[in-house]
Amino acid sequence: MWDRFLRACRREPVDATPVWFMRQAGRYMEEYRAIRQRHTLLEICLQPELAAEVTLQPVRKLGVDAAILFADILLPLEPMGASFHFAAGEGPVFDQPVRDASAVEALRIIDPVESLPHVLEAIRILRAELDGRTPLIGFAGAPFTLASYLVEGGKSQNYANTKRMMYRDPGLWNALMEKLAEVVRSYLRAQVAAGAQAVQLFDSWVGSLCPDDYVQFIQPHVRGILSDLQATGVPVIHFGTNTGALLEHLRDAGGTVIGVDWRTPLDLARRRLGAGVAVQGNLDPLLLGAPRPLLDARVENILERAGSEPGHVFNLGHGILPDTSPDTAKYVVDLVHERTAR
């Protein structure tokens, strides 16, 4: 069943639980490392043929049930006016953190068709390549997570500058979030128009907030994006980490599928989220490095907790790690298929 991923997102019966891995195209695969020897990450993103090739690598090698476009959540920020580079071992570093009204003012609301044509072209190439065999997922970072990079100037431990702006200048914060939300909305719309058959909204760092802050400062902006996307009819996966206390609020903000990290057992997540959404997750990426008996037990446990009602997409709780063995990743794909075949 080529579309078991899309069917599971819609809580329709499937022949086996679909599997894909966040960051499934990446450094743990030698085919990817071979391309990275000649190109930077951003170069791959900018060249549609390369991005498409890298996207296809894990589909061929692992037999996952969905392809996810190779791209970076930060891509829209560069044309918005926030330039960055990847520092060795540090992740992204922004040349000018966005911390005051003039910096927020200076951010441009881009048209993704003009500013990110390479991403949309990669989607078109991939659809032609994969059509009817493997569904293609597009994605974007959510406003809070993007804002955290802009305001902190890169990764952060505690999001101190981001929360400070949010608390001390909610007018400025909302202006920043509105710009980001509009860009994310139109970017995801453009991806769907180009052929993405599902999209994932990565609010990876939103779990750093208390629920009251989420509801007051974040949720309205995410809701706007997700209600607009609903009109496209494609499934939307709404993902974050450390969201154990936010699950209901993420659901209320929208999404066809709620992504759950490894900290929250899926039976609990499904009970709290109710029957109206599917769930995605939730193996700790580091368990891919565990011996087989332990890995087997944890995979089994996730499948049991996910239950027999339709609506489970098997995934990790966050991105696959560079030192993962591709053989183990493939082993898990096969194990999930085998154990859930019906």
Next chain:
Amino acid sequence: MWDRFLRACRREPVDATPVWFMRQAGRYMEEYRAIRQRHTLLEICLQPELAAEVTLQPVRKLGVDAAILFADILLPLEPMGASFHFAAGEGPVFDQPVRDASAVEALRIIDPVESLPHVLEAIRILRAELDGRTPLIGFAGAPFTLASYLVEGGKSQNYANTKRMMYRDPGLWNALMEKLAEVVRSYLRAQVAAGAQAVQLFDSWVGSLCPDDYVQFIQPHVRGILSDLQATGVPVIHFGTNTGALLEHLRDAGGTVIGVDWRTPLDLARRRLGAGVAVQGNLDPLLLGAPRPLLDARVENILERAGSEPGHVFNLGHGILPDTSPDTAKYVVDLVHERTAR
């Protein structure tokens, strides 16, 4: 009521909700910075009079309802044989990460009376100083959190090496945890014998684990420590961050009070934990930098969610941050007292 903190820990009625702040003695206070200009953090820990003086600073300045011994959770590791230093802006760095059998083997099980006499002496000085006015809290890091520093060699983003040891060599992992648990147990026992009127077990990083891993690899070791401490009769606060999905398991491991970070609303925490334990928390430390109306609303909200049943100790969800205004910290102490006076 000088002992409202101890009474709240035991879920006895109080005249007002007690307040203290994790890391309440620290860089945000100019009195502390004055001492740090002349002494390193470890020098202060090693000189009982200095440690006692620093411990008293927030008691005098903020009027908190408990003093917490000034020390560092890593102190027992040095005499165990794992030497470290604090690198500027990086936190602790261990000279030799503990990653194999010989490194675990080499760790010594210390007698805290011999190896950490300065800590116990600081407790005796403080009890003489504070007796009958402010209760004194002792503390230690929990085995997982200490192990994470040892195995990673310092702070970590994803605890990859720690989890790898746990998954791949459970025998070695348990040997490491057993040594740490025995040291933590006897260290806390010695603190109580020296006069600590309550203790807090900091399992700060345990929320990086999925519940199954916690139950299998961590809980037995923590349970041993906490059941032994129960015999002393002093309240034990069992604290971690990102523990939204672990709260029941922390409770089952033991503790008179469960520390809750800002991500989990206290009404939900109390409902899940049941009437048998008190709760401590849970303001986001960054909210101390928010304008008063927002700070007031969030404090109010925490008090409401904590409810009217005895058994709430007001605190932050994690340590106070260096750029916090001491005036705001004092404002929150007074606000909580005022709003809960009965």
